Each structure stands twice: as C-alpha cells, then as structure tokens.
Amino acid sequence: MAIPRQLPNAITIVRILCAPVFLWLLLVDGGSDGALRWWAGVLFIVAIATDGIDGYLARKYRIVTDLGKLLDPIADKVLTGLAFIGLSLLGELPWAVTIVVLVRELGITVHRLIVAGDHVVAAAWMGKLKTVAQAIALALALLPLWTVFGDGIHIVNTIAMWIAVLLTVASGIDYVITAVRGARRRGAAS
Numbered sequence: 413m414a415i416p417r418q419l420p421n422a423i424t425i426v427r428i429l430c431a432p433v434f435l436w437l438l439l440v441d442g443g444s445d446g447a448l449r450w451w452a453g454v455l456f457i458v459a460i461a462t463d464g465i466d467g468y469l470a471r472k473y474r475i476v477t478d479l480g481k482l483l484d485p486i487a488d489k490v491l492t493g494l495a496f497i498g499l500s501l502l503g504e505l506p507w508a509v510t511i512v513v514l515v516r517e518l519g520i521t522v523h524r525l526i527v528a529g530d531h532v533v534a535a536a537w538m539g540k541l542k543t544v545a546q547a548i549a550l551a552l553a554l555l556p557l558w559t560v561f562g563d564g565i566h567i568v569n570t571i572a573m574w575i576a577v578l579l580t581v582a583s584g585i586d587y588v589i590t591a592v593r594g595a596r597r598r599g600a601a602s
C-alpha cells in the first residue's frame with residue numbers, strides 16, 4: 413500500500429499548527445483546572461504523539477526527505493517550547509528552567525540549520541530520550557491531575573521535570589562534544 417509522499421511532512425505541519433491552539437487553551441482562563449486545561453493537556457499529548465507517527469511513516473514507506481529531517485525536530489521544539497513558556501507564564505514552572513531548555517533547543521536548531529548545507533545533524537539517542545522525557549514531564553504538568561489524585565501528584569511532576577531538564581542539558585552537551593569531534597576530524601582530513 414502506498415501513501416501520499418507528503419503525508420509525513422503534512423503531519424509535522426499539523427503538529428506545528430496545533431501548538432498555538434494548545435497554548436491558547438492553556439492560557440485562556442488563566443490555567444485554571446477546568447475543561448479547557450484538560451483539553452490543552454489532551455491536545456498536547458495527541459500532537460506530541462504524532463512525532464513518532466510521521467517519522468515511522470517516512471521510514472516505513474522510504475519517503476524520508478531533507479525537509480522532513482529539518483522540520484520534524486523544529487515541530488517538536490515549537491510544541492514543547494510553547495508548553496514550557498505557557499507553564500512559566502502561569503507561574504507553575506520557574507522561568508530559569510524554561511530559559512535553560514529554550515537555550516539548548518534553540519542552540520541545536522541553529523547549529524542544524526547552519527551546517528545543513530554541509531551535513532545533516534541527525535537526532536542522537538540521548539536527544540530522542542530527552543524528547544520523550546520532556547513529553548512525559550510536560551503532559552504530567554499540563555493535565556490538572558491534582559484534581560483527581562490530590563496534591564501528592566506534584567512530587568511526581570517535580571521528579572519528572574528534573575529528569576527531563578537533566579536529559580535536556582546532558583543531550584545538549586553531547587551534541588557539542590560530537591560537533592567539536594566532527595570538526596576536528598574534518599579539519600584533519602582536509
């Protein structure tokens with residue numbers, strides 16, 4: 413069975429378009445734990461879940477494109493970045509955490525775009541693990557689960573967020589080390 417060649421990239425673009433809608437749902441009533449907050453959390457989970465689907469379809473049907481390779485991580489970062497910003501705007505996450513995450517995400521994105529003409533910086537395994545950890549931590553923080561499980565859930569949320577932030581920093585350092593080693597190798601070869 414064949415699928416339209418542009419389907420994976422179309423899914424990626426839908427993920428980007430979901431991001432502002434999700435942020436609006438989160439902020440529109442001040443982040444209160446009503447229906448809109450639940451919808452914000454559900455939309456975030458559905459949108460971030462498509463991250464696995466577009467990549468899977470592209471690989472399965474051998475329709476991986478350079479555009480897709482660049483667009484896919486950007487779509488993740490728009491969605492997770494707005495989630496971090498939204499939680500900080502609501503006063504539920506320190507801005508220091510959000511800034512550290514945004515600097516790391518922006519850094520790897522700018523690096524990818526700068527070297528794109530020369531080589532592709534593929535997502536490393538630690539980067540993929542980081543995205544999963546961020547998705548779990550953000551989903552836990554966005555859904556008003558305290559209305560179901562009580563305030564104890566905040567301890568789980570805090571631990572999940574720490575794991576996500578540590579992986580974010582560690583995977584950023586991993587990319588820097590890989591980039592420096594690659595530059596040295598290319599320098600030695602020329």
Ligand SMILES: O=P(O)(O)OC[C@H](O)CO
Binds near residue numbers: 536
């Ligand atoms: O390491 P990053 O920041 O490029 O993220 C990895 C991608 O999100 C995996 O889809």
